[in-house]
Amino acid sequence: MPTHQSLGGASDEDLLQRMVVTHPERFDAPFWAFFDAQVGGRLPPRPVIMDLGCGPGLLLRDLGERRPDATLLGYDVTPAMIAYGRHLTFKPASVTLAVHDVAATPLPLADATVSLASMSSVLHVFDEPLPTLAEIRRVLAPGGMFLLNDWIRQPLATYLAWRRDVMNESGPDALRRAFRLFPVHNKYTVEDWRWLLGEARFEILAQAELRASHRIFVATPTR
């Protein structure tokens, strides 16, 4: 599988810093309003919450602030991400952060044990997403939810303008990087994501476009 290094030309440390710096704007008030309205109320007592491709673990930390009774599980293929997460302070007592390549190895979890599985800006990287979606389906408990938040296709001019105006990127290196990332970030349309979820036997419960670059879905396995 191509790594984010080959795709974006960034080192693990660069990507880690980017994820940390942009975390507050990516997981902002509209995100939490959507989460509270569509996910929070559907969680059982003492939920098991997994973030797949958890990066630096900041979303998992924030989820634990909301649900101190949760068991938190974070998996990421990049050791630097997991190392960063292990230095965070979590409210819940039970937190597991582990290096794991979900594209290569099944999750170290029993069937039907997870209340909420989250993937944020991760699935678009995978060569073939369906085996990972099947693995998420396997670990979700009855009534469990899958929170998928990922890039959606934008026209080239819109994407370049977004990187310039929203990401505040400028100069020849940034432009080269933007062109390299364009096919990575603009791989799937909203319809493609909906089709993939259906193909993997998920029913969409809610969705929103909280940012022009991303679509967020709440889905649950169909029976």
Ligand SMILES: C[S@@+](CC[C@H](N)C(=O)[O-])C[C@H]1O[C@@H](n2cnc3c(N)ncnc32)[C@H](O)[C@@H]1O
């Ligand atoms: C763009 S970052 C997003 C990180 C985090 N979800 C966030 O939103 O801050 C993508 C993450 O996916 C991880 N990743 C990529 N392929 C993976 C795989 N096969 N298994 C587990 N993690 C993976 C990368 O290491 C990276 O941390």
